[in-house]
Amino acid sequence: xxxxxxxxxxxxxxxxxxxxxxxxxxxxxLIYRSxxxxxxxxxxxxxxASQVMAHLVIRYGAPYWLGVVLAVLGGAVFLGVAELTVVxxxxxxxxxxxxxxxxxxxxxxxxxxxxxxxxxxxxxRHRFPTPWNRExxxxxxxxxxxxxxxxxxxxxxVVALSIWVRWSAWGRAIRATAADPDRARLAGIHPGRxxxxxxxxxxxxxxxxTVFQEADSIGSFVATSPGHATMTRVLVVAVCASFVSFxxxxxxxxxxxxxxxxxxxxxxxxxxxxxxxxxLVAIVGIFATTRRGAPDExxxxxxxxxxxxxxxxxxxxxxxxxxxRILAAxxxxxxxxxxxxxxxASRTFRYSEILLMALAALSLVVLxxxxxxxxxxxxxxxxxxxxxxxxxxxxxxxxxxxxxLDVVVPMPELHFLWAAVWGTAVAAGASVVxxxxxxxxxxxLLAVVTLAFAVAAEKFFFTRPFLSGGSQTSALLERAHIxxxxxxxxxxxxxxxxxxxxxxxxxxxxxxxxxIGRRIVATRENPSxxxxxxxxxxxxxxxxxxxxxxxxxxxxxxxxxxYSTVLFSFFSVDTSFKVVAIAVIGGIGSVxxxxxxxxxxxxxxxxxxxxxxxxxxTSSLGILVLLMYAPGGFVQLWYLARDSFLSWFAQRHPAPSxxxxxxxxxxxxxxxxSNVALATSELSVRYGPRVAVDRVSLEVGHGEIVGLIGTxxxxxxxxxxxxxxxxxxxxxxxxxxxxxxxxxxxxRHRHHLGRAFQAATLFPDLxxxxxxxxxxxxxxxxxxxxxxxxxxxxxxxxxxxxSAADDLIGFFGLGDYADKFVAExxxxxxxxxELACLxxxxxxxxxxxxxxxGVAQREAEALVPLLHGVRRxxxxxxxxxxxxxxxxxxxxxxxxxxxxxxxxAQGTPAxxxxxxxxxASYLGTDTRAISRSDAGxxx
Numbered sequence: 001x002x003x004x005x006x007x008x009x010x011x012x013x014x015x016x017x018x019x020x021x022x023x024x025x026x027x028x029x030l031i032y033r034s035x036x037x038x039x040x041x042x043x044x045x046x047x048x049a050s051q052v053m054a055h056l057v058i059r060y061g062a063p064y065w066l067g068v069v070l071a072v073l074g075g076a077v078f079l080g081v082a083e084l085t086v087v088x089x090x091x092x093x094x095x096x097x098x099x100x101x102x103x104x105x106x107x108x109x110x111x112x113x114x115x116x117x118x119x120x121x122x123x124x125r126h127r128f129p130t131p132w133n134r135e136x137x138x139x140x141x142x143x144x145x146x147x148x149x150x151x152x153x154x155x156x157x158v159v160a161l162s163i164w165v166r167w168s169a170w171g172r173a174i175r176a177t178a179a180d181p182d183r184a185r186l187a188g189i190h191p192g193r194x195x196x197x198x199x200x201x202x203x204x205x206x207x208x209x210t211v212f213q214e215a216d217s218i219g220s221f222v223a224t225s226p227g228h229a230t231m232t233r234v235l236v237v238a239v240c241a242s243f244v245s246f247x248x249x250x251x252x253x254x255x256x257x258x259x260x261x262x263x264x265x266x267x268x269x270x271x272x273x274x275x276x277x278x279x280l281v282a283i284v285g286i287f288a289t290t291r292r293g294a295p296d297e298x299x300x301x302x303x304x305x306x307x308x309x310x311x312x313x314x315x316x317x318x319x320x321x322x323x324x325r326i327l328a329a330x331x332x333x334x335x336x337x338x339x340x341x342x343x344x345a346s347r348t349f350r351y352s353e354i355l356l357m358a359l360a361a362l363s364l365v366v367l368x369x370x371x372x373x374x375x376x377x378x379x380x381x382x383x384x385x386x387x388x389x390x391x392x393x394x395x396x397x398x399x400x401x402x403x404x405l406d407v408v409v410p411m412p413e414l415h416f417l418w419a420a421v422w423g424t425a426v427a428a429g430a431s432v433v434x435x436x437x438x439x440x441x442x443x444x445l446l447a448v449v450t451l452a453f454a455v456a457a458e459k460f461f462f463t464r465p466f467l468s469g470g471s472q473t474s475a476l477l478e479r480a481h482i483x484x485x486x487x488x489x490x491x492x493x494x495x496x497x498x499x500x501x502x503x504x505x506x507x508x509x510x511x512x513x514x515x516i517g518r519r520i521v522a523t524r525e526n527p528s529x530x531x532x533x534x535x536x537x538x539x540x541x542x543x544x545x546x547x548x549x550x551x552x553x554x555x556x557x558x559x560x561x562x563y564s565t566v567l568f569s570f571f572s573v574d575t576s577f578k579v580v581a582i583a584v585i586g587g588i589g590s591v592x593x594x595x596x597x598x599x600x601x602x603x604x605x606x607x608x609x610x611x612x613x614x615x616x617x618t619s620s621l622g623i624l625v626l627l628m629y630a631p632g633g634f635v636q637l638w639y640l641a642r643d644s645f646l647s648w649f650a651q652r653h654p655a656p657s658x659x660x661x662x663x664x665x666x667x668x669x670x671x672x673x674s675n676v677a678l679a680t681s682e683l684s685v686r687y688g689p690r691v692a693v694d695r696v697s698l699e700v701g702h703g704e705i706v707g708l709i710g711t712x713x714x715x716x717x718x719x720x721x722x723x724x725x726x727x728x729x730x731x732x733x734x735x736x737x738x739x740x741x742x743x744x745x746x747x748r749h750r751h752h753l754g755r756a757f758q759a760a761t762l763f764p765d766l767x768x769x770x771x772x773x774x775x776x777x778x779x780x781x782x783x784x785x786x787x788x789x790x791x792x793x794x795x796x797x798x799x800x801x802x803s804a805a806d807d808l809i810g811f812f813g814l815g816d817y818a819d820k821f822v823a824e825x826x827x828x829x830x831x832x833x834e835l836a837c838l839x840x841x842x843x844x845x846x847x848x849x850x851x852x853x854g855v856a857q858r859e860a861e862a863l864v865p866l867l868h869g870v871r872r873x874x875x876x877x878x879x880x881x882x883x884x885x886x887x888x889x890x891x892x893x894x895x896x897x898x899x900x901x902x903x904x905a906q907g908t909p910a911x912x913x914x915x916x917x918x919x920a921s922y923l924g925t926d927t928r929a930i931s932r933s934d935a936g937x938x939x
Contacts, residue, residue, distance in 0.1 A: 005262075005265055005266055006262060007262075007265060008139070008140060008141050009140075009141055009142065010261040010262060010264075010265045011258050011261065011262070012141045012143070012147075013261050014254075014257040014258035014259070014260055014261025014262065015254050015257055015258055016147050016150060016151070016257070017257040017260065017261065018253040018254040018255065018256050018257020018258060018260070019150065019151070019154055019250070019253060019254055019257065020150070020209070020213045020253075020257075021230070021233045021234050021237050021253040021256065021257060022237055022249050022250040022251075022252065022253025022254065023154050023157065023158070023205075023209040023213070023250075023253075024042055024043055024046065024206065024209060024230075024234045025234045025235070025237040025238040025241065025249045025253060026158065026161060026205065026246055026249055026250075027039070027042040027046075027202040027205050027206045027209075028042055028234060028235065028238045028243075029238050029241060029243050029244065029246065029249060030161075030165070030174075030198060030201070030202050030205070031198060031199060031202050032238070032243040033174060033175075033178050033243065033244065034174045034177060034178055034194060034195060034198040035087075035091070035178075035195050035198070036095065036178075036444075037087070037095065037098050037099070037102065038099055038102070038235065038238075038444050038447060038448070039079075039102045039202070040099070040102040040103045040105075040106050040231060041079065041082070041102045041103075041105035041106040041108075041109060042202060042206050042234070043106070043206070043210075043230060043231050043234060044105070044106035044107075044109035044110060045075050045078050045079055045109055045202075045203050045206045045207065046075065046206035046207055046209055046210030046211075046213075047109070047113065047210055048074065048075065048078060048109045048112055048113055048207075049071040049072065049074050049075035049078075049203075049206065049207025049208075049210060049211065050071065050128075050207070050210040050211050050213075050214050051113050051116055052067075052070065052071045052074045052116075053067045053068065053070070053071035053129065053207075053211050054119075054128060054129070055116060055117065055119070056070060056071070057129040058119075058123050058126050058129065059117070059119060059120075059123055064129055064131055065131075067129065068208070068211055071207050071208075071211055072204045072207045072208050072211070073204070074207060075203035075204050075205075075206050075207025075208075076200040076201070076203045076204035076207070077200070077203070078109065078112075078203050079105075079199045079200055079202055079203030079206075080196055080199055080200030080203060082105050082199065083195055083196050083199035083200070084196060085628075086101055086105065086624055086628060087101070087195070087199065088192060088195070088196075089628050090627060090628060090631055091195075093627075093631040094631070095374070095444055097584060097627055097631045099374060099444065099447060100580055100581060100584045100623070100627065101624060101627055103577060103580075103581075104623050104624045104627075105624070108624070127217065128146075128214040128215055128217045129215070130145055130146050130149055130215035131149060131215070132145045132148065132149055133145040133146075134148075136148060145215070146212075146214070146215035146217055149212050149215045150212050150213055150215065153208070153209075153212040154209070154212070157205065157208060157209065158246060158250060161205065161246065162246050162247075165246075170194070170197060173189045173194050174194055174198060176189055177189060177191045177194045177195075228451070228454070228455055228573040228574075229275070229455050229459070231451075232275075232278065232282075232448075232451050232452050232455045233253075233256060233260075233278065235448045235451065235452075236256070236278055236281055236282045236285060236448065236452060237249050237252045237253045237256065238448075239282060239285045239286055239289060239445065239448050239449075240252040240281070240285040240288075240289075242289045243289075256278070256281070259274065259277065260274045263277070270460075271459070272456070272459035272460030272463060273460065275452075275455050275456035275459045275460045276456050276460045276461070278452055278455070278456065279434075279449070279452045279453055279455075279456040282437075282448055282449045282452040283434070283436070283437035283449055284437065286437045286445050286446075286448065286449055287437040289445070290445070306589075306765060306821050306823075307589060307590065307639055308639075308643050308819075308821075309767060309819040310646060311646055311647070311650035311819075312818075312819065313650050313653040313654060314646060314649060314650055314653060320646070320649075328505075328592070332498070332502060335355075335498060336495070336498065338351060338494075339491040339494050339495075343491075345490040347606070348490040348491055348494050349490050349562065350602075350606040351494060351606070352490070352493055352494045352497040352562050353559075353562065353602060353606075354598050354599060354602045354603045354606065355494075355497040355498055355500070355501045355598070356497050356500065356501070356555050356558050356559050356562060357555075357578070357579070357582060357598045357601075357602050358501055358582065358586075358594045358595045358597070358598035358599075359497075359500055359501045359504045359551065359554065359555040359558070359594075360378060360379070360382045360551075360552050360555035360556070360559075360579050360582075360594075361378070361579050361580075361582040361583040361586070361594035361597060361598060362501075362504050362505065362508055362551055362555075362583075362591065362594045363375075363378050363381070363547075363548040363549070363550075363551035363552040363555070363579075364378060364548065364579065364580065364583035364588060364594070365508060365583065365588055365589075365590070365591055365593065365594065366508060366511075366520075366544055366547045366548045366551065367544055367545065367547075367548030368583065368588050369588040369589055370512070370517060370520045370521050370524065370544060371520050371523070371524050371540075371541060371544035371545075371548075372524035373435065373446045373541070373544065373545070374444055374446055374447040374450075375446060375447065375450040375548065375580075376447050376450045376451040376454060376573075376576050376577065376580060377434065377450030377451060377453040377454040377457070377576055378450075378548070378552045378576055378579045378580070379454060379552075379571050379572065379573070379574075379575030379576030379577075379578070379579050380450075380453055380454040380457035380458065380571060380573075380576055381427045381430060381431055381548075381549045381552035381553055381556070382427070382552045382553065382555050382556030382559060382571055382575070382579075383457060383458075383462060383556055383568070383570070383571025383575075384423075384426060384427045384430055384457060384461070384462075384467075384553060384556065384571075385420075385423040385424055385426065385427040385552065385553025385554060385555070385556030385557045385560075386423065386556035386557060386559055386560035386563075386566050386570075386571065387423075387462060387467040387468070387475055387556075387560070387566060388419070388422060388423040388426045388427070388467065388553075388557075389416070389419040389420050389422070389423035389477070389556070389557040389560050389561075390419075390467075390469075390475045390476070390477040390560050390566055391411070391466050391467050391469065391475070392411065392413075392414045392418075392419035392422055392423070393413065393414060393415075393416055393419045393477055393478075393480070394413065394469060394475075394476075394477070395410075395411055395412055395413035395414075396411060396465070396466050396467075396469050397409065397410055397411060397465075397466065398410075398411050398466045399464075399465050399466060411466075415480060416479075416480035416482075416487075416561060417480075417482065419557070420554065420557035420558070420561075423553050423554075423556065423557040423560075424550050424553040424554040424557060425550070425553070426553065427549045427550060427552055427553020427554075427556065428545075428546040428547070428549040428550035428553060429546070429549070430453075430549060431545045431546060431548055431549020431550070431552075432542055432545045432546050432549065434449060434450060434453045434545075435449070435450075435541070435542075435545040436542075436545075437449060439538055439541050439542070450576075451573070451576075454572075454573045454576045455573055457571070458568060458569075458571070458572050458573060462568045462571070463568070468568075473567060473568060473569075474565055474566055474567045474568060475565075475566045476564065476565055476566070477560050477561060477563075477564055477565075477566060478564065479493065479561055479564060480561075482496075487561060493561065493562060496558065496561075497558055497562065500554065500555070500558045501595070504551055504554065504555075505591045505592070505595075507788070508551070508591050509591045510788075510790060511547070511787075511788060512591075513798075514782060514787040514788070514794070514798060515773065515774075515777060515781075515782025515787060515797075515798070515801065516543070516782060516784060516787055516788065518766065518770050518773060518774050519535045519540050519774065519777065519782070520540045520541075520543065520544050521763065521765060521766060522535055522540075522763045522766065522771075522774045523535060523537045523540040523541060524765075525761075525762075525763040525764055525765055525766070526761055526762065526763055526764075528721075528726050528745075528757065529755075529757060529761065529762055529763065530746075530763075530774070531724075531725070531726060531744075531745035531746045531749065532724065532726075532745070532749050532753075532754070532755040532757075533749070533774050533775045533777055533778065533837065533841065534746050534747075534749050534750050534777055534778040534781075534841070535746060535774065535777055536744070536746045537746070543784075552579075556571065578601060578602075581597070581601055581623060582594055582597035582598050582600075582601050582602070583597055584597070584627070584633060585597040585600055585601060585623060585626060585627075585633050585634065586598070586599075586600070586633050586634055586635060587632055587633030587634055587635025587636055587638075588633070589632060589633075589635055589636070589639075590635045590639075592635060592638075593633055593634065593635040596633070596634040596635065597633065597634070600617075600618065600634070601618055604617060604618055605618060674702070674736045674737035675701060675702045676699060676700070676701055676702065676734070676736070676737065677700045677701060677702050677703075677704070677735070677736055677844065677845045677877035678698070678699065678700040678723065678733075678734070678735055678845055678877070678879060679698075679699050679700075679732075679733075679734040680696060680697055680698045680699075680719075680722075680723060680731060680732065680733050680734075681697050681731055681732040681734075682695045682696075682697060682730070682731040682732065683695070683696045683697070683698075683719065683722050683723070683729055683730070683731035683732070683733065684696075684722075684729060684730045684731055685715070685718045685719065685721070685722045685727055685728070685729045685730075685901075686728075686730075687718075691901055692715045692718040692901055693715040693718050693719045693722060693729070693901045694715075694900075694901040694902050695731070695902075696715075696719055696731075696898070696901075696902065696903055697903070698719075698896055698903065698906075700845070700877050700878075700879050701877065701893075702736075702877055703875070703876075703877055704877050704878070704893045704894065705871070705877075705878040705880060705891055705892050705893050706877075706878065706879050706880065706892060706893065706894050706895070706896065707880050707881075707882060707888040707889075707891075707892035707894070707895040707896070707909070708720075708879060708880065708881045708882075708895075708896050708897075708898065709881075709882065709883070709885075709888060709895060709896070709897050709898070709912075709918075709922065710897055710898035710899055710921075710922060711899065711921065711922050714898040714899050714900065714901070714922075715898050715900070715901040715902075716849075716881045716898055717758060717849055717881065718901075719898070720755070720847050720849055720879070720881065723753075723847060723879075724745055724748055724749065724753060724755050724847060725740070725743060725744055725745035725747075725748045726745050726755075733748075735748070735751045735752070735753055735845055736751065736752070736844065736845070738751055740753075749778070749841075750778065752841075752842065752843055752844035752845060753843060753844075753845050753847065754837075754838040754841055754843025754844075754845065754846045754847065754876075755846075755847045755849075756831075756834045756835070756838065756846070756847070756848045756849060756851055757834075757849055758849040758850045758853055758881075759853075759854075760827060760830040760831050760833075760834050760854070761822075761830075762822045762830060762833060762834060762837075763822055764821065764822050764823035765821060765822075765823065766821065766822060767818065767819050767820060767821055767822070768809060768814055768817050768818050768819070768820060768822060768825070768833055769802075769805050769806070769809060769818045769819065771822055771833060771837065772805040772808055772809060772833070772836055772837055772840050773801045773802070773805045774837075775836075775837035775838075775840035775841050776801050776804055776805060776840045776841070778840075778841040778842065779804075779840070779841065779842055780797055780800055780801050780804065782794070782797060782798075782801075783797070804840065805840070806818070808836045808839060808840055809836065811836075812832050812833075812835065812836045812866075813832075814829070814832060814833065814836065817829060817833075827853075827854040827855050828855040828863075831851055831852075831855060831863060832863075832866070834851075835863075835866060835867070835870055838870060838874075839870055839873065839874065842874065843874060843876060844874060844875065844876050844877065845876065845877050845878075845879070846870075846871070846874075846876050846877070846878045846879070847879045848867075848878060848879070848880050848881065848882075849881045850881050850882055850883060851863060851867065851880070851882070852882065852884050852887065853883070864887065864891060867891075868891075880892065888909075889909040889913060890909075892909055893908075894906065894907060894908060894909075895907065895908070895909050895912040896912075897912055897915070897917075897918045897921075897922060899917075899921045899922065904917045904918065904921065905917055905918045
């Protein structure tokens with residue numbers, strides 16, 4: 001039962017294959033280290049270079065080494081030109097756009113391979129050129145010439161690349177650019193030039209690796225680039241190496257290659273087992289990478305242009321306020337009459353497919369547009385929903401087998417609608433399971449694990465007996481009746497597809513307007529600030545995974561009914577890539593974007609099947625051109641036109657008056673259970689081996705303002721993060737007598753803990769009103785089902801949030817900014833918004849990290865009375881980090897001074913100011929630095 005054969009020859013073959021994965025992964029790592037881009041075109045570039053080599057040496061008789069040099073130069077030119085023309089233009093665009101662009105580059109390389117002259121039958125019989133074609137035998141292992149060349153060349157290439165990156169001036173420039181492009185510029189390094197060199201070098205390296213990898217292989221001329229399965233192996237190797245370590249990548253690649261070879265030896269009839277193993281390795285690898293500290297991708301998660309609200313002076317005009325609904329209704333009506341004029345069943349079938357592919361792409365609006373997580377597996381989740389629906393309709397037995405023990409669970413035959421519900425739920429659950437390893441990751445890492453899932457689904461999961469019914473290629477589903485309605489006619493099913501799309505669009509658009517959507521976006525934009533608003537970041541991500549998988553599964557269930565014969569190839573990796581292309585081309589920032597994208601990618605070839613221009617427009621070249629000039633997709637163009645019109649129209653109407661409101665009464669807060677607002681005991685914070693906070697004990701009494709001063713790097717912010725649970729810490733933290741040391745950050749902040757951050761970033765892609773509503777989640781939390789289904793309790797809760805937010809905005813004088821995005825505000829205005837959020841949450845303990853940082857002196861002086869007013873209204877206590885010494889000395893009741901992670905002094909402002917250790921470490925001996933301003937007096 002547990003017999004597992006190990007053959008030395010298979011181990012060697014696996015090691016050779018794994019080495020090829022590792023070498024291609026080095027190219028992926030090199031580009032990621034320099035520009036934080038996962039390049040899907042590395043493998044295709046290598047194949048293009050190898051084909052150039054084959055044509056030169058075999059067809060035209062060029063010398064071997066000349067062919068090698070020209071092939072390597074070809075790879076360098078291809079990726080170098082791609083960087084100059086595509087990557088550099090899109091470099092400031094969201095990373096999902098660049099990821100799709102690299103997929104387009106891979107397809108472009110494939111097109112160039114097809115464009116090479118056709119080889120003759122005689123040429124095709126030649127083996128791939130090799131500098132050494134002898135065969136060796138070592139310890140019973142047969143080593144062919146090509147394998148020996150690959151070993152020698154790869155070893156030399158890895159050593160040379162490692163030395164170059166480690167010790168050369170260009171290598172130092174790459175590391176400096178990756179760490180901080182702005183500082184690199186100050187040091188005289190040109191990041192753009194470095195990026196071009198890295199891309200060209202990667203192209204050359206990919207060409208060199210592939211040329212030696214193919215040495216002496218049968219079939220010199222190929223017409224395909226590395227398959228998705230190969231690129232998945234390459235990316236998983238890169239993930240396990242944390243996109244950093246060359247040596248770990250080589251070792252991981254060899255180990256995975258050996259495991260793959262042994263699985264092929266022991267399970268020749270079930271080769272998909274390795275894909276399932278690879279998926280597990282990807283999940284574990286991403287989890288381990290993020291535990292060690294994932295590569296920083298800050299600032300790369302706004303995947304869509306900001307959609308501006310309607311100007312306030314136009315909201316009273318009915319048709320302006322409802323223009324989106326009016327246009328959507330007109331669009332639905334136009335689509336609904338299509339079957340009246342198009343009576344051909346085949347074309348009606350194709351139009352139904354357009355609608356349902358748009359529904360599948362809608363899942364990426366939630367997952368990518370809201371949550372900032374890139375998925376390349378939505379086609380597989382749709383396939384899982386389709387096959388689960390099919391299996392439940394047919395009543396396939398569910399087989400469970402563990403360690404040779406098989407248990408069969410009979411399943412009843414369900415109606416199509418109930419089966420579709422379960423298919424949607426299964427896809428949602430699978431999405432959560434696949435994404436669970438990437439919960440701590442942001443952005444691109446999820447793309448790798450979802451790609452691994454897409455490959456594993458196609459080659460392993462879809463062929464399981466329950467889903468496949470025993471077939472290796474397809475599953476059959478007979479269309480059902482819904483009451484008296486027969487779904488068999490294509491026209492009837494078209495209307496079901498239209499209903500499903502409308503339902504998905506309305507549901508998704510509604511969710512975005514509720515607290516559910518705001519919480520997901522807030523978590524994407526600023527997880528720490530979201531946690532400070534009592535939003536659970538992990539829960540928001542899990543919810544986004546579930547919603548994205550559920551929408552894809554729902555689309556898959558309807559596609560299963562459309563296809564009837566559900567081929568596994570319908571939901572291949574190519575389908576997942578097509579779903580991404582649909583979402584990106586249409587525009588991820590809006591629910592209408594996937595509809596426009598589906599009309600472009602699926603619809604144009606269906607509408608004009610005989611056109612010679614359409615394949616060019618929907619090809620990789622057409623997509624690249626579109627992304628270069630409209631990275632936000634077609635939706636970006638629509639909103640630019642709409643906003644221009646509304647701005648012009650608004651100038652013809654007077655702006656509404658802004659009414660200053662009284663501050664809303666916060667929810668009744670009982671008298672504090674303790675006179676001590678905050679007490680820490682032996683609190684320590686470590687970052688790896690470095691101790692940032694060393695056993696700090698601090699106390700803030702109720703109603704006190706306690707200052708926390710110290711040099712930069714003294715550990716003040718780390719201490720405050722440790723108090724709020726935003727950074728792992730040891731020690732005890734009590735808030736009003738309650739021990740919160742073991743609570744997660746969002747749970748700690750529910751104990752009336754409020755936090756203002758040094759950068760005051762808040763949530764750049766939310767408006768001021770939405771930001772305050774996120775803060776109101778502490779007092780008026782959004783419940784999922786009432787909000788999602790628009791039940792009366794959910795509607796009432798949303799109205800109360802809007803009313804409370806408007807009251808706060810009016811009180812703080814932010815009426816003119818209510819509908820502006822936080823990213824458009826000045827630092828001083830963002831500070832006021834942050835104070836409004838503290839009031840919205842009813843915080844009793846305010847932890848303020850340099851509230852006057854980045855603001856002018858007059859604005860800093862204006863903040864002081866506002867801060868005192870907030871403290872009085874909330875009956876709050878304040879822990880204040882501040883470098884403005886006149887301010888902190890004038891408003892603080894007591895002061896703590898930190899240095900090198902330790903408290904070196906505490907007491908009244910006068911006592912701390914005169915303490916010799918404080919003077920030596922922080923204040924210095926120049927008293928003018930302390931008395932330069934009279935800001936901060938009580939008012």
